[in-house]
Amino acid sequence: MKIITKNNSLFLWGIMIFSFFYLSMIIPSHKKKSKNIRTYYPEVFHLDNTDKEWVENELKSMTTKEKVAQMIMPWVMGNDQSLDTLETVRIRQMITELKVGGFAYFQGDINNERKDIIDMQALSKIPLLIASDFENGLGMRLTDGNTFPYNMAVAATGDTSLAYNMGKAIAREARAIGVQQNFAPVADINDNPENPVIGIRSFSGNKYIVSKFVNAFIDGAAVGGVISTAKHFPGHGNTKIDSHIELPKIDKSKRYLYKNELFPFIKAIKRGVQSIMIGHLNFPALQKDTLLPASLSHEVVTNLLKNKLGFKGIIITDAMRMKALTKYYSVAEAALMAVNAGNDIILMPPDPEVAITAISNSVFSNEISIERINESVRKILSAKRWIDKTKPKWDIFQNGNSYIPHQKLAQKIADKSITLVKNKRHIIPIKTRKYRRVVSIVFSYGIDRDSVLTFNKLISNKFGSVKTIVLNKRSRRRQYSKAYSYARKAQLIFLPYFMRAQSDEGTQRLYKKYLKFIKKILRLRAPSVLIDFGNPYILSPLPQTKTYLSAYNDVEVSQISAVKAILGKIPIRGTLPISIPKTKYKFGYGLKIN
Structure with missing residues (x-):
């Protein structure tokens, strides 16, 4: 029989204490386990x-770090197609080294984004979760994507x-x-x-x-x-x-x-x-x-x-x-x-x-x-x-980057959305032969003329000739004077308003400037048509407006629908999904024209 001396006993106790602390370091602790944490599958x-x-x-x-990486979703801008740029190196490194769980895409075009995603998925051992902001269609983020009304x-x-x-x-x-x-x-x-x-x-x-x-x-x-x-x-x-x-x-x-x-x-x-x-x-x-x-x-x-x-x-x-x-x-x-x-x-x-x-x-x-x-x-x-x-069974873009049934759906939504709120002079639907001197004064925040001119191009085609002035944050007094001069001689004035509500100081100043100018135009004898392309509440500070139509947003199909509605090419059936403050025009209101 082996005799355990006092020294041996102390030695054994030392080993046991050391082992306890060592194991506590390498074995994950469950002290932080929550009662709400359990194994379930949504x-x-x-x-x-x-x-x-x-x-x-x-x-x-997966290792612990790999599990954590699954919870991280970085962004991809998608507008850089080179193979050796810092952006592509960054993406490759996040997939192969950091092993992130997915990416959020924010810019690009259909063909390049599809190719990028295929390449990224090929680099990842576990499938990547790819996300994007497509609230009203791919066109919200991609240059050639289909865009639905907001x-x-x-x-x-x-x-x-x-x-x-x-x-x-x-x-x-x-x-x-x-x-x-x-x-x-x-x-x-x-x-x-x-x-x-x-x-x-x-x-x-x-x-x-x-x-x-x-x-x-x-x-x-x-x-x-x-x-x-x-x-x-x-x-x-x-x-x-x-x-x-x-x-x-x-x-x-x-x-x-x-x-x-x-x-x-x-x-x-x-x-x-x-x-x-x-x-x-x-x-x-x-x-x-x-x-x-x-x-x-x-x-x-x-x-x-x-x-x-x-x-x-x-x-x-x-x-x-x-x-x-x-x-x-x-x-x-x-x-x-x-x-x-x-x-x-x-x-x-x-x-x-x-x-x-x-x-x-x-x-x-x-x-x-x-x-x-x-x-x-x-x-x-x-x-x-x-x-x-839930992989798709067929590729809707196999014959090009646009799918006609979806474009028709977008136009159908836009057509049915147009809401006529005021028509006191009963000029809508407008008879084009009645007006020869027509002016359109566009109110926009940015300087991107193309995005706000679909309406004007269509109106010009229907009336033969329309004088157009685009006002934006860079417009000076001379442009306002020119716009007013055109309006004074006009028989009909269109006021397409493309600004959305914003809180920054610069936009607020521009908003007040626009309101002051619109009120000045509304005092002229010629009939005016105020059209909302981004802020249906614009009628609230402009109660003197006699003709007001809301398209709600500036996407191309909605601009097309606004023109069709104004000229009587489609029935007007839309109703307000909001109430306009300081007016009698509440949720559910809308004039109907067949």
Whole structure:
């Protein structure tokens, strides 16, 4: 028998204590495990046992850092096709070295984007999740993409089947080029006419209309095989501040928020929306910290969205490079807070590598549990599996970069959206032979003449000759004087207004300048037709307007429809999806002309 001496005993105790501390360092701690973290697969992705097995196998094959990288979605501008530029090297490095989970595309054209995505997918061991902002079609981001009217115009038709078909059409075009997630639809209620960032991107100022059209779009997108993303939770509609510039605060009661801002999101969750984007907004009624963005708030993302509202799909932040965040948080701070809040995907951090390193180090130091990371990665992999199972059966762009049925759909929506609000002189529909001296004074913010001249080109073709003046932020007194001189001699004056609501000081000055000049034109004897191409609320400060028509947005099909409606080529049936302040023209109003 071996005798254990006192020295031997101390030696053995030393080994045991050392072993305990050593093992505690190499074995992941479960102290940070949350009661809410469990193994589940979002029902919205309809996975079978084979799919779940694939998810688990992929999850087991990844290192901690690779798992974290799945949660990072950097941006790709898509307008640089060279093989050896810093941009292409950056993208290649993020795929092969950082092993990010996907990319958000923002510029380019159809052919090059499709080629880029094929090349990127070939470099990645795990399929990449490719997303983009196609709220009203590929044309929102791609130079040669089809463009549908904005959401407010869609709601003006009163026909939810058009939203469904638009969602499906956009999804099919997106999948044809390799984009699998659309950061749409906008589920915000535009209940603040001065909102500088949502406006016509919202379907309506009425929560019921927003919900109906959002759900129709979601249904169409699912049929088209694309993950739709309701945004910007808990609601970006009731603010005067743009979160790209500063942190907006929506200071409403919890009761009000549940009945209004949250309403479309609650309905979308019940409908089966697969993803929700969290806005960089502050809601004092929902958060104890009145300076914290909702996107970084555990109270909003986990307690409210995941636990109370029961959302089980993918939660993605709004772009992390927006000033509402970057003004107050470092890249590492924001990334860590976003994960702790409960987000699954960190969208466009200013430095993806810094974000991955910060989150990974927090896992290694047991500040964030590996179970928390697994929860998000499991959802991301579930989405990728669903995408693989919903591959399109045919390429709608096989005969070119435009698909005629979708272009016809866009025109149909535009035709049905045109809303006649005032027609006191009964000049609409206009008889072209009655007017020989016609003037069109265009009000625009930028200097891009082509985008605002479709209307004028069509009007000129119909009237034979129209004198056109384009006013913008660079216009000087001489151009205003010239425009007024033309208007004084005219028999008919068109006032196409292309400006949207903006909050910056420069735009506000220009807006006031335009209003003053329009009021001067309206005092002339010749009949004037004010046409909205971006801000349906423009009638509010111009009550003296006798003829007012809203197209809601400036996309080409809507400009075409406006001309057709003015000349009596199509019936006018649109109704206001919003109420115009300080007027009698409320939600649902619209003059009808057959």
